[in-house]
Amino acid sequence: MTQDSAEYAIEDDDLCLDNEASEIQRLQLTAPVEPQAQEDLDERVATIEFHCSGCNMHEMVHYYGRTPPFALGIKFREDSYVLRDPFQAPPPRWQSKPEFYVALGVKCANCNKVVCKDTLCSFYYTKTFCLECGKVELKNWPVEAQSRFRKQLTAKTP
Ligand SMILES: [Zn+2]
Ligand SMILES: [Zn+2]
Known part of the structure; x- marks a missing residue:
């Protein structure tokens, strides 16, 4: 709101401005603020x-x-x-x-x-499991997934 009145004040001061130029200036100044x-x-x-x-x-x-x-x-x-x-x-x-x-x-x-x-x-095998559930689910997994999970479990103790 205050910007608007400032804009018009400037225009009043610059009455000698070329019409086209002042029109462009007005368009730029009043470009709508992006609603998003x-x-x-x-x-x-x-x-x-x-x-x-x-x-x-x-x-x-x-x-x-x-x-x-x-x-x-x-x-x-x-x-x-x-x-x-x-x-x-x-x-x-x-x-x-x-x-x-x-x-x-x-x-x-x-x-x-x-x-x-x-x-x-967590351990990921087709889905993500917490380690506790992994230990229970383990027996349903193929050997390769089981050994990867076991490796992960042992790796956590240095
Ligand atoms: Zn965590
Ligand atoms: Zn779980």
Whole structure:
């Protein structure tokens, strides 16, 4: 509102201005503010709580699901807790490149406990399992998956 009155004041002072030039100036000054700007701001606030049941990692994330709107073309195989990369500046609106993101973790396919991707907290074989469920599920897996899981379990004790 105050900008408008300032704009008209300038025009009054510059009455000798060429008509066309002042018209262009007016068009530039009164270009509508993008209505989406406020929504974008809110969207960048992390509102979903991620809490790993294994290592206690605690983080606020931006998205839970399979297709984060800020990571174009990405489709996770499991519902994931996704954080926008905090070190990445927002891309210009007209740019359709996906943002960088970090998938922190998922829910265990068996018991639904939230686990991060750390090898101390979860194991992935067709789905993500917490280590406790992994130890139970293990016997249903092919030998190769079993030995990989056992290796991961032993690797955690130095
Ligand atoms: Zn963890
Ligand atoms: Zn589990």
